[in-house]
Amino acid sequence: MDQQIVNAIFIGSIYALFAVGYTLVFGILDILNLAHSAVFMLGAATTYTLVVKYGQVFWVASVVGIAASALMGLVIEHVCLRPLRRRQAPPIAALISTIGLALIIVAAVEQGKQGSLFSWLWVDGANSVAFPAGTIPNPTWHVADLSLDASKVVIIPVSIALMLVLGYVMRYTQIGRGLRAVAENPRAARLMGLDVDRMITLTLVISSALGGLAGILFGVALGDISPYIGRDNVEVRGLAVIVLGGMGSIPGAVIGGYLLGLVEILAVVTFGSSVRGGVAFAALFLLLILRPQGLFGTRLRERI
Amino acid sequence: MNRTRLFGWLVATLLVAACGSTGGGGGGNANSYSGKTIKFGAVLSITGAGGVYGPQSRDGAKLAVKEINASGGVNGAQIELTVEDDASDKAQSQQKAQTLITSNNVLAFLGPTLSNSAVAVHPLAESLKTPVLAVSTTGIHIVPDCKFPETTPCKYVFRDSLGEETAIPANIKAYAADSHPKTGVLLVAQDDKFSSDGGTIVQKTVAQYNIDLLKTIPFSKNDADLSPYVTQAVQLKPDVIFITSLGGIPAKIMTAARNQGWQGQFLGGNGFNTATVSKQAGAAGTGARSASAWYIGNEFASNKDFVTAYKNEYSKDPDQFAAQGYTGLKILADAAKRANLTFTDTAGDRDKLRAAIETVNIQSPLGPFQFTSSHDVKQTVWIIQMDGAGGFKLVHEVKAS
């Protein structure tokens, strides 16, 4: 059982890290950025390609991978969101334009194989791959009767530190105040002289960088990188997490992430099969009906 | 290139010899073939979960086409092989097969790679009366009852791959005789046909050899995080962990179980039998055993020639899937030679080809090859184990009973 709790914490950290970026955008823009799971995958895929195809050291590769994800945040803003915001289109329009971008990113990676247009980005098509042994130092420690993979242990402090930094920035800094002002009322924020577009761009860049990092950690810890890791593992689960934690709430997303990890592992241990996924979504469905503000949200409109 | 051609000739000569020995079953008018094209297809999983098997089947089949065409074709007709990738997806597999049959007008096709897709593709081929030869599917109800739960035998479905119903019991029997394990745990991907069939066979077999199956742990083939399942298995401290799953999953399970300090024996099925899986598992896979339908070290001529030709063509060792793909195409070509094809009436040609496939008798890398009355294969089984470096070592040879 102990080992199972460790397992739950590991996977929960990844869910949390992914969901924080997801919920950040929702909190500030009221928009569900469905390209987030594609960015998650892109971070992992870029890092993998840099290591395996271009022979880079893992650390360098992951920094570039995160940068590429952040860059994709810029693309999301300029291609999918800004033109719609100008027109004051309903949030559902942004949902669809981000789906469009997600389609493009996943398809580009999926088609990345020898001799294709995208072979510079990815060479394994729809295959699932893992970092070759030895490219990342990943010893296994045995503490008491627990076995801890270094790569998984690292995830926990990294996610917690990042989430604390983000929380601090949001609450106590100039930028954070600006962002919250935009979240509260974009028009008022603009009247007060804030550059709203810049604030939103910043939000997307931060969110996407976090998404990419989550993807890299996922790829390292679970040894599974494919064009579909975002779609299959975190896209809908991420939704569950941010609903669980209250839409737009960062601490909520963190707690929601760990909670989902725990619930899933419990489902595996007690029911022991692919009820795993079903449990999470049944919970999501019921929660939305019974308590749409989330487990920890107080009011629907209160965020961050 | 010259060498390849030479071996092509060698194999072709062998083929001719083999035909001669069966009394030249066909004896069609060879002239009507010359200058014609015989269209074959293949629906394989080049990418996706089956991507660790499909490419080798394709390479094997392509090598066979190259050899046959280079040595004068089938009575003078050239073979054209269209390979479609089904991305390991059942629905795509059926669609690709339908395209091959209705648009490309292939006479017969190989595939699909995965048993999970075969349940959709084989009934389609049967209903469109197009011969299909399974080259890697090993699940239950592939031949002859492809329409399971209906039991009418499928006339157009054949397979040259060794069913798990033979392979897994042979593997367990051999290991039980060697090491007398007492307990086991089964890890099975419950939403994949091949995996789930393998699991069923393990459950049925273990009692015979006094192995107590402590627990069956099902999981989903789409689960990226396998650690909770592995933890469950390892905590029971079994002597053996049975893994019936495919793609990258067996290697991930092995690595995770070794990391969690478990030292017992891995036993598995056809999902283990490719170099890619052995390589992915690395040191963690050392000693993991499975039953294979083919062994690289076999010294008989039809295998040695195949291995040499494959190495020349692709600069790497073939594996079981390559051997089965190669054999599959040779079977179709041999049948086409004897089928007295018209090249005008596709439906009629498919029927003639189907009848000719039933009487195939050739020398192949898998050994002397003939179909059983249920369109299946009966052959020697080789128990192999991973060597920890991406290859396999032979442990036992089990003759067909």
Place this chain on the structure above:
Amino acid sequence: MAIGAYVSVLMSNYWHTPGVVSTIAAALLAGVIGFLVGLPVLRLRGVFLAIATIGFIEALRLGVILNVPITGEGLGLSNTRSADPLGAINFILVSLIVIVFVVWRLTKGRLGNAWAAIRQDELAALSQGIDVARYKMIAFVLSALMAGYAGALEAHLFFNIDPGDAQYGVTRAVQVLTFAVLGGSGFVLGPVVGALIITLLPYIFQGAGDYINILAGVFLIAVIVFRPQGIVGRGGLALVRPAWWPKARVSAASPG
């Protein structure tokens, strides 16, 4: 769709019902379930409604279909009895024409007016005495009926019903949404055009081949940005000019 497909195939497998009967029964059951789901869910709005339905889809697929023996669990359901990939297509085409016509008639009547009012402004519709909840529910149940019908029909194209994400999961839901948005969700013919375009893309752009999904994505974003009402929609051929687009080019590109 999942419900329609499974019910239809199960009925023909177990009770040997003829295709028409099982298809209709499947559609009806889907409608009933649509009603039951609609009761709580329709109180939610916008994004929350979308998330709740996604939750339902996945809970049904991962929680129920994958774990109930009668559905074949993860292995899918064998459908060798009623599958007819080449013959079913005519029936599907006829169904499509009939349904498009019926829905088109509906949108022209009182029901259609109420729906249009709700789409424009829910509060205003409410203040005019339109029973918003009831009309929303009618739309929801009708769409569930049609989805169930489509699922049942589609099932007859395949020899094995697979519970994968691409068939009955979120991926499929997104795909259908794409059809609707691309074609124009305000018009009955819109989704039909959208589905046609996306399905035909691989044939139109033969050269694009494998890159077809990328094109579909570009198309989708372009439509949302330049023509939010969809391809079939109000305003003739007019395009929306985003702020960053140079003025001259667009006026040239849109004769309407």
